[in-house]
Amino acid sequence: MKVVIIGSGNAATVLGTKIFQAGHEILQVISRQQAHAARLASALHSTFSSDLSAINREAELYLAALSDNALYGMGAQLSLPGKLVVHTAGTVPKEVLRTVSARCGVLYPLQSLRKEIFPFPEVPLLIDACEPGDRVRLADFARTISAFVREAGDEERLKLHLAAVMVNNFTNYLYTMAADFCGREKVDFLLLLPLIKETADRLSHFPPRDVQTGPAVRGDDSTIQKHLDLLSNYKEMMEFYQLFTNKIEAFYNNPEIPS
Numbered sequence: 001m002k003v004v005i006i007g008s009g010n011a012a013t014v015l016g017t018k019i020f021q022a023g024h025e026i027l028q029v030i031s032r033q034q035a036h037a038a039r040l041a042s043a044l045h046s047t048f049s050s051d052l053s054a055i056n057r058e059a060e061l062y063l064a065a066l067s068d069n070a071l072y073g074m075g076a077q078l079s080l081p082g083k084l085v086v087h088t089a090g091t092v093p094k095e096v097l098r099t100v101s102a103r104c105g106v107l108y109p110l111q112s113l114r115k116e117i118f119p120f121p122e123v124p125l126l127i128d129a130c131e132p133g134d135r136v137r138l139a140d141f142a143r144t145i146s147a148f149v150r151e152a153g154d155e156e157r158l159k160l161h162l163a164a165v166m167v168n169n170f171t172n173y174l175y176t177m178a179a180d181f182c183g184r185e186k187v188d189f190l191l192l193l194p195l196i197k198e199t200a201d202r203l204s205h206f207p208p209r210d211v212q213t214g215p216a217v218r219g220d221d222s223t224i225q226k227h228l229d230l231l232s233n234y235k236e237m238m239e240f241y242q243l244f245t246n247k248i249e250a251f252y253n254n255p256e257i258p259s
């Protein structure tokens, strides 16, 4: 397929690279900052521009991997009648692109993407389209760059995005706090990696509620107190520790009320 990539950040770079590696032709990279467009275009062997009015109109697919806010403004700046135009956002409705083209859609990567982290990971793709025929076309295209492709409407995508924030963004912030604590207390954070991996791997076989361990679920008050004493100089971490401990204790005392 002939593709134009709009945007040059994390999603544009990872998806653009996968699209290129799958043998599709990237006609052009368009991005607000010319230097960013040029850098990605060079990797994808395509032309580039920072001017939306200079967009190449010969492509079969336009992939808009822009910040969520920028997507809402796209309709005022671009019109591509008859062209399939998709965005990559979890929380933005597909209809946001209807003023760009009636053939609007979504190619949402349900993965954490960072353009500087290699190799690029497997990227599950959730697709949707305003025209039913484009759902099939987009699914066929998506399967050329990912082994996991599923249809998901706006509401399902929004809910999955929220769950993704919980399991990825929030978890990573906990890692950040723990890594900072380890650094300041001169213990090696990387010793925790097998534990982190095992915790994630178990989810392939068990629901998370069945594999909880630790002092809060055991009711080991003396251990909890030792941890809190150690956290006396770490106000924010202590807040998280107390909140999670209270929530875990309450949940396992009455597992019927998780929310």
Ligand SMILES: NC(=O)c1ccc[n+]([C@@H]2O[C@H](COP(=O)([O-])OP(=O)(O)OC[C@H]3O[C@@H](n4cnc5c(N)ncnc54)[C@H](OP(=O)(O)O)[C@@H]3O)[C@@H](O)[C@H]2O)c1
Binding pocket: 006, 007, 008, 009, 010, 011, 012, 031, 032, 033, 034, 036, 037, 065, 066, 067, 068, 069, 070, 088, 089, 090, 091, 108, 109, 110, 111, 112, 113, 114
């Ligand atoms: N990264 C992820 O893990 C991930 C995962 C799933 C979905 N997504 C979705 O993918 C989309 C892009 O995310 P990202 O992580 O790739 O973001 P990013 O790395 O910050 O890149 C944002 C892109 O949007 C462009 N942009 C920002 N503000 C703009 C504006 N006002 N007008 C025009 N262009 C503008 C930037 O262009 P310049 O660089 O030229 O300024 C850049 O190419 C978002 O909708 C996000 O929800 C991201």
